[in-house]
Amino acid sequence: MSEAALSGAADRSVAATETILHGYLVSASIFLTLAAVPFMGFLGPEGFILPLVTRMMILALAAIALDLILGHGGLVSFGHAAFVGLGAYAAAIMVTEGVTEVWAILAVVLLVTAMFALVTGYVCLRTSGVYFIMITLAFGQMVFFAASSLSAYGGDDGLTLWDNASLFGTGWLADDRGLFYVTLAVLVACFLLVQSIVASRFGRVLRAARENERRTASLGVDVFRVRLAAYLISGMLAGVAGILLTCQAEFVSPAAMAWQRSGELIFMVVLGGMATRNGALIGAIAFVALEHILSDLTHDWKLIFGPLLIVIVVYSRGGLAALLRRITGGAVRV
Amino acid sequence: MSEPALLADGLYKSFGALCVSDNVCFELGGGECLALIGPNGAGKTTLINQLSGFVESDAGAIRFAGRDITHLSPDARARAGLARSFQITSVIPSFSVLENVALAVQARAGSSFRFFGRAAGERALNDEAMAALARVRLDDRALSPAGSLSHGEKRVLELAIALAMKPKALLLDEPMAGMGREESQQLVALLADLKATCPMLLVEHDMDAVFALADRVAVLVYGRIIAEGTPDEIRANAEVKAAYLGEDAA
Numbered sequence: 002m003s004e005a006a007l008s009g010a011a012d013r014s015v016a017a018t019e020t021i022l023h024g025y026l027v028s029a030s031i032f033l034t035l036a037a038v039p040f041m042g043f044l045g046p047e048g049f050i051l052p053l054v055t056r057m058m059i060l061a062l063a064a065i066a067l068d069l070i071l072g073h074g075g076l077v078s079f080g081h082a083a084f085v086g087l088g089a090y091a092a093a094i095m096v097t098e099g100v101t102e103v104w105a106i107l108a109v110v111l112l113v114t115a116m117f118a119l120v121t122g123y124v125c126l127r128t129s130g131v132y133f134i135m136i137t138l139a140f141g142q143m144v145f146f147a148a149s150s151l152s153a154y155g156g157d158d159g160l161t162l163w164d165n166a167s168l169f170g171t172g173w174l175a176d177d178r179g180l181f182y183v184t185l186a187v188l189v190a191c192f193l194l195v196q197s198i199v200a201s202r203f204g205r206v207l208r209a210a211r212e213n214e215r216r217t218a219s220l221g222v223d224v225f226r227v228r229l230a231a232y233l234i235s236g237m238l239a240g241v242a243g244i245l246l247t248c249q250a251e252f253v254s255p256a257a258m259a260w261q262r263s264g265e266l267i268f269m270v271v272l273g274g275m276a277t278r279n280g281a282l283i284g285a286i287a288f289v290a291l292e293h294i295l296s297d298l299t300h301d302w303k304l305i306f307g308p309l310l311i312v313i314v315v316y317s318r319g320g321l322a323a324l325l326r327r328i329t330g331g332a333v334r335v
Numbered sequence: 336m337s338e339p340a341l342l343a344d345g346l347y348k349s350f351g352a353l354c355v356s357d358n359v360c361f362e363l364g365g366g367e368c369l370a371l372i373g374p375n376g377a378g379k380t381t382l383i384n385q386l387s388g389f390v391e392s393d394a395g396a397i398r399f400a401g402r403d404i405t406h407l408s409p410d411a412r413a414r415a416g417l418a419r420s421f422q423i424t425s426v427i428p429s430f431s432v433l434e435n436v437a438l439a440v441q442a443r444a445g446s447s448f449r450f451f452g453r454a455a456g457e458r459a460l461n462d463e464a465m466a467a468l469a470r471v472r473l474d475d476r477a478l479s480p481a482g483s484l485s486h487g488e489k490r491v492l493e494l495a496i497a498l499a500m501k502p503k504a505l506l507l508d509e510p511m512a513g514m515g516r517e518e519s520q521q522l523v524a525l526l527a528d529l530k531a532t533c534p535m536l537l538v539e540h541d542m543d544a545v546f547a548l549a550d551r552v553a554v555l556v557y558g559r560i561i562a563e564g565t566p567d568e569i570r571a572n573a574e575v576k577a578a579y580l581g582e583d584a585a
Binding site for chain 1: 387408425439446457500
């Protein structure tokens with residue numbers, strides 16, 4: 002390597018390291034702000050604000066899970082709410098049947114979502130493009146109708162819980178603050194896990210296959226297996242979000258896995274910026290916040306919400322992540 | 336005689352009524368460069384796709400490095416050591432030049448099912464990728480995004496990617512396509528250097544390159560190999576002249 006090239010390379014790798022730092026600084030600020038929410042009295046009464054922000058974080062977790070295959074894998078899964086729903090239902094049914102320890106619930110949910118991901122992924126990932134979208138949607142709807150017909154567990158009306166899951170026998174998950182911090186901890190852990198996966202060898206081939214599947218296969222990478230693994234991880238993480246959703250709402254209904262919910266998850270990711278460090282996180286928070294603020298303003302909030310989302314996405318390709326970078330002149334790299 | 340590195344035995348492929356590979360047979364020995372020439376639409380790229388597994392053959396067998404690879408997937412063939420380049424430049428545009436090559440090293444030399452540890456910081460992968468880039472003299476562009484390279488540089492990058500795979504044979508689909516005179520001369524020199532360690536099947540329109548590199552030349556017309564021989568024999572072959580080289584080529 003020539004000397005000029007070496008120094009140029011050094012410059013650029015410094016720039017790359019700075020970008021990574023920037024990205025994590027943004028994540029750290031978001032998580033710290035979230036951690037301080039219970040102490041921010043001005044936001045509103047705690048009994049109202051904590052459940053709202055908890056829901057925000059749960060959806061952020063689901064969006065981060067989705068971004069692994071949507072953003073980094075380039076696969077538009079239109080059935081991801083099914084994984085959230087499976088997690089939510091498995092948790093609700095177990096609690097109803099008297100199994101409240103969350104670790105037991107977690108084990109079952111991971112198993113159920115993994116099996117569902119393997120079976121559906123094996124079929125879906127044989128297709129691509131619009132067919133992939135349609136088949137994931139079809140599988141999602143299948144789960145939706147299955148849940149609607151579960152008459153023993155509420156059917157169409159959903160299932161209300163008379164008890165909540167417990168953590169090591171404690172009541173944390175039934176307590177607003179307890180659940181809030183458990184959710185935050187799970188969110189941070191899953192965020193770091195996905196970051197690690199994306200930057201790993203596995204993430205590298207996943208991203209390569211998104212950009213050039215033939216090239217990646219011609220290097221000797223079994224693209225199908227890589228995508229199946231990513232789909233599996235993504236589905237299992239979404240299932241974890243489902244458990245938290247049940248703990249938070251103490252209620253579960255088929256609506257949790259309706260295709261509209263899958264669409265919302267996609268929108269959160271696109272809104273924040275696909276395949277960026279903090280995009281899915283920011284997108285989910287902004288989505289729920291906007292939804293909440295606008296619905297407070299007017300009854301017909303969806304008339305504002307829809308066009309607003311479209312404007313953001315059209316005006317700023319790359320979502321809020323790109324927008325933030327642009328308005329700060331590149332100072333904040335999300 | 337030892338078994339050839341790559342052997343095609345009676346390959347057929349048709350798309351509808353159009354027969355693009357018609358009983359194609361050839362052998363590629365160790366340290367040899369076999370050039371495949373023929374007019375546009377003769378089925379050269381299809382043949383490369385059949386050999387690399389992107390197109391399934393209707394009939395025939397392919398043996399590579401002592402085993403039957405006829406029904407292996409493209410990635411399994413690549414893992415067996417059969418590397419290819421693409422007629423239309425094919426790199427990962429958003430990855431850096433280095434990462435494109437490191438990806439190839441990783442795919443060959445280790446598991447891609449590792450979920451922890453930054454791949455971009457793996458010394459072993461980067462060093463080997465850097466060595467491949469140095470070999471094609473692209474090391475000073477290592478950290479540029481591959482998408483920002485010139486056409487000629489991308490072609491050279493593709494070669495570095497193929498080298499990093501440490502292949503047992505190379506399938507090159509028009510590596511000189513779209514390159515300037517000087518660039519393609521440099522590439523010819525690189526390939527000549529490489530030939531000793533890695534047998535190659537070269538599909539190329541640039542006749543200077545073909546005659547400079549090839550030990551043997553096969554002429555493909557309408558999916559059929561109509562002539563095969565040393566470059567001199569092919570140059571002298573009347574049928575080939577009529578079909579391909581043009582009457583005034585001598």
